[in-house]
Amino acid sequence: MNMLVCVKQVPDTTEIKIDPVKNTLIRDGVPSILNPFDGYALEAAARIKDKNPDSKIVVLSMGPMQAQAVLKESLAIAADKAYLVSGRTFGGSDTLATSYIxxxxxxxxxxxxxxxxxxxxxxxAIDGDTAQVGPEIAEHLGYPQVTYSLEAELDGDLVKVKKETEEGAEIIGIQTPCVLTFTKPSWDPRYPTMKRKLAANRADIPVISDTDLFDIDTTRIGLKGSPTKVKKTFVPQKKTGGMMVAEETTEDSARKLFQLLNDANII
Structure with a gap:
């Protein structure tokens, strides 16, 4: 089984701040981490390899040169090979352009x-929360896809995927090649071993630049190829005050809430 895991280096959103003048993220001094959902995807691939040792896991990331850090982290955890996609003309790409690249x-x-x-x-990705890139990659490649995956295992010629739904979960069989996007499962990703960490630090990570993709349509990348335009970003102000309605039963809480809203002439 030949598997690819797409990963992204993201700022730690617990420490994100917004420039009030430029309305842009302040990245200086903010640590970067492996996108947590990509970590779940990597672990899902690793679990398939655990049962099928002949399998191979390749990781790929698009970003600046410093994104090699999350690729080396992925190598330390479970990946066998890593590639970085980086080029000046890729800058400013929205989700549509990014998925195409x-x-x-x-x-x-x-x-x-x-x-x-x-x-x-x-x-x-926790720095964008669009949930668009994975499905768009599937569309660009013409592959079937399963979103909100929790687990995946091989079942003959199919990949059997446990998918999160509003009612709980369902099992879907999908033909390969396919794209799976992962949400938070019941298990945690594995930790890297010291041996793999040392090997990852020595690893040579090939860089795929814009000049390496000879067939790419340059009108579909970068700012020029991005239909999404961000007009404003901001951090919502925390609200203080308020009242907690917690009666003995849900019905009593609903009656109490209705009475309070009615007394305040809100309803």
């Missing part, structure tokens, strides 16, 4: 690593 980079990596059977992604 990644889909083209995947085709380039497959020339070396072979056709990927499963492409794993986190359901979304």
């Amino acid at each position: 990644i889909s083209q980079a995947i085709k380039e990596v497959e020339k070396t690593e072979g056709k990927f059977d499963i492409i794993f992604c986190g359901k979304q």
